[in-house]
Amino acid sequence: MRLLELVILGVGLLAVIVLSVDHIEREMRHLLRAVIWGVTVIFLVEYLVRLWVAPENPFYEQDPPGKARLHWAVSLPGLIHLLAVTPALMFLAGYTITGADAASVFCILWILKLGLHAPAFSTLARVVSNERAPITSVLILFAILLMMAATAAHMLEAEKQPEQFGSLPGAMWWAVVTLTTTGYGDVVPVTAAGRVIGAMLMIAGIAVLALMTGILATGFAQEERRREYLRVWEQVSRVPLFASLGVVTVSEIVGKLRTRYYPPRINVVRRNAPGDSMFFISEGEVEVHLPAGGSVKLEQGAFFGEMSLLDRQPRSATVTTTKPTTLLVLYASDFYEIASHIPKLAEAVEAEARRRSEENRARQADHGKKR
Amino acid sequence: MRLLELVILGVGLLAVIVLSVDHIEREMRHLLRAVIWGVTVIFLVEYLVRLWVAPENPFYEQDPPGKARLHWAVSLPGLIHLLAVTPALMFLAGYTITGADAASVFCILWILKLGLHAPAFSTLARVVSNERAPITSVLILFAILLMMAATAAHMLEAEKQPEQFGSLPGAMWWAVVTLTTTGYGDVVPVTAAGRVIGAMLMIAGIAVLALMTGILATGFAQEERRREYLRVWEQVSRVPLFASLGVVTVSEIVGKLRTRYYPPRINVVRRNAPGDSMFFISEGEVEVHLPAGGSVKLEQGAFFGEMSLLDRQPRSATVTTTKPTTLLVLYASDFYEIASHIPKLAEAVEAEARRRSEENRARQADHGKKR
């Protein structure tokens, strides 16, 4: 469905882009307009459908249906989808789609739908939001350098190049083109002093770019660590053994996990070796060689070896990495240290241990009967 | 007040910029001049006011009023505000505001006031100051590459392009435009050897930019860590329980804090669950559901749960995150480990515990009486 949506979007955008070129044949022009109309209708239908199913979104489960739809309509995705159908609504209201200009309006609005498909936009948005103070300072610094250089260039170059540097806006155009190191070359200082200002501005442009990059790089690294922590936290909460524990306990367990990297084709655990740790697969893949034969592959998000936290029985199977893998290891000793001061955890562990040994006794009893 | 200041600044700058454009009508020109005059007068009044209230600034509380005013006048903000009113003073001293050049002078000086509003300028300044050694080395490397490429290009291209490359300054202009990857295109090597030098210079420009960015990124990350540490330190010092402790003790507590990230709508603590940790809100927001009903929202800088450090009583309320939140957790066990070798801390804790239990007894006595 997502791929279909992207394809329709792409086709629509392409039609708009081609339509803007002047020397297109008449029939092609009709075809392109038909395509654009088709896409518009599809988006209109899509909007109505999305509006109808809005109450099913878990985000709005507390609201009554009408209010949920309203919430969605004014949310960012809702507004983007609405903007994309505005041209269709305008037409229905009486405006006709003629000329390249009108078609271009479609273009701006449809491209925003592409943003809804971006996997990590929220991460980028958070990074910019976290670092908004230093980013604002860099932009202010940029503005100061721009104005000072533009004014200096204006005073120095206005005589020789009255058309380009004769007014401050003209000098500001040169300054922003130079400060961003874009450097069109349509406006260039020719006096010696003007060129000195220009050289200093170019070097300052490099410094501003470097500062901005440094700020965003730091913010991004921090955001990645937070997302990684939350990801691991969710992974740990999914272990049935830990599911009933509170947030702080899960945090404790997460804090004790140790990161280990393994190349492929390494035996992480061997059958019948003593077991004293539990593993979470953070990245990569392992293969569990079942005693009966055959094997099972476990991927990112899975875990294995949790029995060793309950008792120190030998491992029941050999587990081998198939790809470069990152495992998070929880040692039984660390686990019991946590359990020693969180009674609820110790209880959950004992309950699970009793449950499993009863299961085992029942299974052995069955086996005994079978024989 | 700050917004008003920014608006006046913006209006003044806009007036100066528009005034510099040649083809402006006469009446508009008069209006613009009037605006510029008005802003100048406002800034002059502002300067006098700031000078008058300087002694009230906590920075100068040890100085007598006259000396405080002098200190402010020669400080960086004071000088910037003075520079902004210099044109007005010049006029009063006899010079008249005529011509675009004079108005431009206003422009340079007023834009500096914008810098005083930048939230994180001091951070950026510290970063540059901390990394001044490698930054200087990169600039020297830049100068070496510039001169060597300029000289080589001068020798190789002087014949074919005497006007652009015939002198070293001309070749240096090309070199700085190329090394900063600005690339106007007004001066371009045409010989094969010259183009090879040019290509090497462009690649070197990328390397210099990359080095500069790497240096500033590292310095910025370090400065962020320091500011974060100081921020947490201030946050901890504001807890009444810790307020009377010395700096080194507060540092100890800060050192034991653990960073935990929570997504929204998670119960951090549940009412009546055993409590053994105290929480500081580093970022985000939580909602405390009061037993009586209603709720209180706590934001960044607040703390909760400190009672559990004094006694292990069950939690009195449920606290839920409303946004993605970062909490700093202080475990009672860590706290008591610190207290064990800082007698003053243990005393403060016992005093506070006695105080609170007397308060509770008094409250219960009141309740008893009321019944």
Add this chain to the structure above:
Amino acid sequence: MRLLELVILGVGLLAVIVLSVDHIEREMRHLLRAVIWGVTVIFLVEYLVRLWVAPENPFYEQDPPGKARLHWAVSLPGLIHLLAVTPALMFLAGYTITGADAASVFCILWILKLGLHAPAFSTLARVVSNERAPITSVLILFAILLMMAATAAHMLEAEKQPEQFGSLPGAMWWAVVTLTTTGYGDVVPVTAAGRVIGAMLMIAGIAVLALMTGILATGFAQEERRREYLRVWEQVSRVPLFASLGVVTVSEIVGKLRTRYYPPRINVVRRNAPGDSMFFISEGEVEVHLPAGGSVKLEQGAFFGEMSLLDRQPRSATVTTTKPTTLLVLYASDFYEIASHIPKLAEAVEAEARRRSEENRARQADHGKKR
């Protein structure tokens, strides 16, 4: 062999490049064609040889010879080598090498062989793969900014510059040139509003570049840490004392290593001083001054002092750094802490200790006999 391969590649590429220039003499042209033919034949032979020896590659040791060759032929290196000989095969199939265009095709295909020589391509590939989500988001952001600016510029500038901005593709060309801060200058907005859009686009270009750099820098740092961990892990596994231990035990030892930096000409250990740690050379070089006289140099990957883990005998030699060196130190206390809960490790240590003391007794017995 690798250098020879690079030289042949370089000669071939150079021949193709020179051949494309128009004003080359006839004899030179024949020579260049001969060179290109020669290189083609060499690459063809090389491909056949590589195909033949494919089964000897450890990567394919489980497959029968035919299947191994097939696996190699469809692997990335195999395909690159095949592409490089495609022109030769085409010729043998009937197409002749004439004209600059055909020769250029060689060029594209041969340059790919250069990529196989790059030492850290897999690292770069992993970095891009790890960060593919935020990278995709930045590229989508890039596309959105591009289209929105192109459409706006198209609407604003189409009248004044119908040839450049008259169609959306033309405006998109200007937008991508500006957003990447390349700034040719062949298409430049001239209206005030168009220039404002342009200025905003240039600043956005800086931001996009900064974001992309931040993402790749973070990903690269993470990948470097993983490779460093794996490198140390391999280094530790090579110690004969640890070779028979399982993966988890080696990980334990790696976790206890402490990184220490030493400037040159520092005595790391002195003869007859008590020994309680083992050293791995992570980087740099040390010199072991043998008791008998003379010295041995140890480099990255080597280790020394492991005897002190078995018994606390005095050091048998002085070890000095000759260059700035990074050593990883394993303290005996940490080692025994690990051994205390991994029986297998303790056994291996005791076995090694017994073996060495028997060796020493034998040696002393020999010495006694000699006297």
Add this chain to the structure above:
Amino acid sequence: MRLLELVILGVGLLAVIVLSVDHIEREMRHLLRAVIWGVTVIFLVEYLVRLWVAPENPFYEQDPPGKARLHWAVSLPGLIHLLAVTPALMFLAGYTITGADAASVFCILWILKLGLHAPAFSTLARVVSNERAPITSVLILFAILLMMAATAAHMLEAEKQPEQFGSLPGAMWWAVVTLTTTGYGDVVPVTAAGRVIGAMLMIAGIAVLALMTGILATGFAQEERRREYLRVWEQVSRVPLFASLGVVTVSEIVGKLRTRYYPPRINVVRRNAPGDSMFFISEGEVEVHLPAGGSVKLEQGAFFGEMSLLDRQPRSATVTTTKPTTLLVLYASDFYEIASHIPKLAEAVEAEARRRSEENRARQADHGKKR
């Protein structure tokens, strides 16, 4: 002396630059030549002096004087200084300094002397050396993208722009100008397909720049950490109490140091408060308020409070920060933990403690006598 050297260098370079401009008056030309000659002579004398004093350099203390001079002459600084006087030697050998070209040769050679003054060149050099594998890979990637785009553009654009794209070198010039985002604009693709190749190349240029920056940023951060560790290590070795200890012990102490940040005007220690930690000033400044009156300022590299490691006597003075300061704290408990397994350290501490208490007894005896 260093400043004088820089001034002479600057004057010489300036003279060379100005001399290259054509329209300079005769007398000025003579003056400039005289200046250049003067600087040449000064550099020649400087070289001979440096050669003479080479044996006094601690780097060569093991070599006999002649060999030391030879070592210096072929070292990097020695060669740079030699290159700077080569023109003078050439003249003495018969060549005359005429024409702008000859003077330019001076320029290249003198600018290298500037590099010897760069404070952190060795750090930058180490960074590039450490990361040479990924840097090489990025450069190879750059070459591959360059050649592939150049070839494609050559094939697509050769018809319409035979002069610019007709040969591969011409297309390569466009490719390198575009890939580095310099973008002169002298060579620009005009066909639709050529522009698509160009757009892809520009985006690839951003990616290459981002990768290169990420690599250098990571390498720089790592190098900063190493230098910081060595700096602290040297600082700790200078404490008289630790001076006689071996390298590994100092490393132990360095490992136990904790970094603490303090804003200005904070009492780090108060007189008569119990003391249990020692402080090293990593950055900033503190003021020690002596009991007798007056105060002493301690800066980066100094330490205070070491007495508290020997006995837990109350602090003898109050110490306050005067600037934002970073202190490294060594707790007595950590110190004694190290001493417990390094007998030599415990002995040094006891010896020092005995020495100081004997000093104190002697001082008190003196005081007693005076009364």
